[in-house]
Amino acid sequence: MGINLKLKRKLAQAYNSPSQKARVLTEGWLKNEAYCPNCGNEYLEKYPNNTPVADFFCENCSEDFELKSKSIGFGKKVLDGEYESMLDRLADAHNPNLFLLSYDLSSYQVSDFLVIPKQFFIPEIIEKRSPLSTTARRAGWTGCNILLDRIPETGKIFLIKDKQIKPKEDVCAVWQKTLFLREERKIQSRGWILDVMRCIELIRKKEFTLADIYKFENMLAIQHPDNRHIKDKIRQQLQILRNRNYIQFTGKGEYRII
Numbered sequence: 103m104g105i106n107l108k109l110k111r112k113l114a115q116a117y118n119s120p121s122q123k124a125r126v127l128t129e130g131w132l133k134n135e136a137y138c139p140n141c142g143n144e145y146l147e148k149y150p151n152n153t154p155v156a157d158f159f160c161e162n163c164s165e166d167f168e169l170k171s172k173s174i175g176f177g178k179k180v181l182d183g184e185y186e187s188m189l190d191r192l193a194d195a196h197n198p199n200l201f202l203l204s205y206d207l208s209s210y211q212v213s214d215f216l217v218i219p220k221q222f223f224i225p226e227i228i229e230k231r232s233p234l235s236t237t238a239r240r241a242g243w244t245g246c247n248i249l250l251d252r253i254p255e256t257g258k259i260f261l262i263k264d265k266q267i268k269p270k271e272d273v274c275a276v277w278q279k280t281l282f283l284r285e286e287r288k289i290q291s292r293g294w295i296l297d298v299m300r301c302i303e304l305i306r307k308k309e310f311t312l313a314d315i316y317k318f319e320n321m322l323a324i325q326h327p328d329n330r331h332i333k334d335k336i337r338q339q340l341q342i343l344r345n346r347n348y349i350q351f352t353g354k355g356e357y358r359i360i
């Protein structure tokens with residue numbers, strides 16, 4: 103059975119506030135239509151409301167998912183919760199994967215639905231917002247944004263894009279490709295691998311050379327001001343990516359994305 107893009111308006115009839123309506127509609131849709139990108143299980147279970155860990159889980163493989171939804175597409179940033187607790191959460195193995203859902207209110211249809219696997223969450227993609235002013239009810243409270251443009255494309259897995267449903271096998275295959283990152287317990291080393299993955303994508307070629315990727319040396323130096331051996335670091339990440347079957351070495355200083 104295929105995925106139905108329609109949000110069930112009936113579900114929200116009993117609610118008045120627009121944010122509650124949106125929550126009920128999108129959670130209801132996810133429970134009925136989404137599947138687990140890790141194991142392919144067709145049913146995701148909902149945690150009781152206000153569970154701090156996550157919103158949904160897969161009974162089959164125990165992956166946790168958080169859902170954020172919006173009536174217009176996500177730009178370069180997604181608003182998230184309190185900054186310090188977000189950073190604490192990243193260090194925790196129980197950090198959930200993040201589903202992002204955007205819907206079109208004129209047709210009550212889901213337009214985009216993607217998942218960011220938890221291994222892509224590193225402190226560099228979390229932006230601290232300005233604390234709330236002293237006159238605010240929660241004065242001093244500091245929120246955060248998730249910087250979507252700092253995440254490699256392989257970390258933004260679309261199940262639905264522009265109302266087009268992606269084949270489930272493709273979604274699950276892309277998901278499997280980067281699970282190795284979870285074994286990298288040190289968040290800092292994971293940051294380096296992710297940055298090099300992003301540089302490879304920015305080259306926009308299936309086959310590339312060491313010279314292509316060295317062009318990003320300055321960019322990486324800005325992102326990692328404490329490191330003076332950027333080229334060594336790049337080559338080290340390429341080795342890791344080769345060992346993990348993410349890229350292939352095809353010749354001296356020549357690579358291919360798998």
Ligand SMILES: [Zn+2]
Binds near residue numbers: 138141143161
């Ligand atoms: Zn699962």
